[in-house]
Amino acid sequence: MKALVFNGPRKIRYESFDDPTIRDERNLIIKVKRCSICGSDLHMYHGDRIAKTDYSQPIERFCTGHETIGEVVEVGSAVRRHKVGDKVLVAGGAGCGICRRCLAGQFNLCESYRSGGHSSIAYGIRPVLNGGHAEYLEVINADLGATGIPEGITDQQALLLTDALATGYYGVKMSGVSPGDTVAVIGQGPVGRLAAEAAVAIGASTVYAIDPQENRRNMASAFGATPLHPDEAVQTVYEETRGLGVDSVIEAVGVGPTLSQAVKLARIGGRLSILGILQADTNMPLHIIQAKSLVVHMGIAGVVDSWPELIPLLQTGRIRGEGVFTHSFDLAEGEEAYRMFDAREDGVMKVLLTP
Ligand SMILES: [Zn+2]
Ligand SMILES: [Zn+2]
Structure with missing residues (x-):
């Protein structure tokens, strides 16, 4: 063949x-x-x-x-x-x-x-x-x-x-998204985009879809997510959540800057699911994860x-x-x-x- x-x-x-x-x-x-x-x-x-x-x-x-x-x-x-x-x-x-x-x-x-x-x-x-x-x-x-x-x-x-959809959905489940929750999805490649759509589908109140590419952000509005450029993400999310951050963050990139942003976007006691395939030396800010009492999940979907x-x-x-x-x-x-x-x-x- x-x-x-x-x-x-x-x-x-x-x-x-x-x-x-x-x-x-x-x-x-x-x-x-x-x-x-x-x-x-x-x-x-x-x-x-x-x-x-x-x-x-x-x-x-x-x-x-x-x-x-x-x-x-x-x-x-x-x-x-x-x-x-x-x-x-x-x-x-x-x-x-x-x-x-x-x-x-x-x-x-x-x-x-x-x-x-x-x-x-x-x-x-x-x-x-x-x-x-x-x-x-x-x-x-x-x-x-x-x-x-x-x-x-x-x-x-x-x-x-x-x-891709199974993996995006796995991120939604592992970050514990419940009806009414606020969610941020970092990266709107296929997995992140499908995670955002699934989070909307199962009843999250606001789903921020974060990506530097305009065409990817535009896609997010079509299924009910709120598009955000990474440069404005932290400030906007804090403004719109009374400075708290979101209940759940789904990280779908897997590099240092997006992992740091994920930790910033999560509220104290929030949940973070990492879907991006990690390469070595990503410098996760573990001290902040500890200080914010975040629940972090990483893994591969079943x-x-x-x-x-x-x-x-x-x-x-x-x-x-x-x-x-x-x-x-x-x-x-x-x-x-x-x-x-x-x-x-x-x-x-x-x-x-x-x-
Ligand atoms: Zn694949
Ligand atoms: Zn087995």
Whole structure:
């Protein structure tokens, strides 16, 4: 088959790769219908790190991509929920599939790691689990990690359920947003933008959507958030909250200045959820977090556990995710897609790829 293959920093190329095979009876193969590039894929592209993997070092080639939908073309003998011909969306990560956390849809908390089994891992970030920027993808533990694309969900929304919307929503949940709360979301890339839309949908009173780019701020007004430029964010939020700050902050960038701003924006006793993938040396102001008695959560979304809540919100139009995909390419043009996405050309927000 053809796929986008990681050959080192800035060398993600469209080239031939071995067809996937079913390695376990619980797995299945899909013919990929659409896939997308995630901001976190750029960490590989740049030769940064994701967890313990350093992409500047030599690594066996693998297919990238953890946001994939497709049609089932082959099923393992133990797969019960899917059959050939079904259209499915695939969670961006997977776990052992048998521990209590995996069975609850929380692959991010898979407990097999310590016993030396198959730990929680995303598709398309290491050779052990190839990704979906490809013509075909092996889906592991398919009964848990994939679901049929429900009625009333568009292909683009289905792709957002594989990661970006699930992650944004995870930030909303982990920062404890309740009806009536004030919320600030720092960064209006796809994850931050979807977090802001989800916070509005579940009843936050005011949701500040903070981003330096005007087109991203404009998008926020369309779903009921209050757009703010980062330079005016702290002053405006303090003015509008009687100097208190907001109940919940969701940080969706992951660099020093935005993390510091997140701490400033939170009220005393407030909650902060960090979704941005952190690189080393972010200089979190821990002394201020302590002085303000903030509750801080960082982590990776379970994805699957969000589907029972997000799918009805999408089906009823409470969350739409409109305008997140700004550009579309054939998979064969993937090298150029990565380049322009990385260069942030033409107001790009998220890129859709079609094999
Ligand atoms: Zn992603
Ligand atoms: Zn597990």
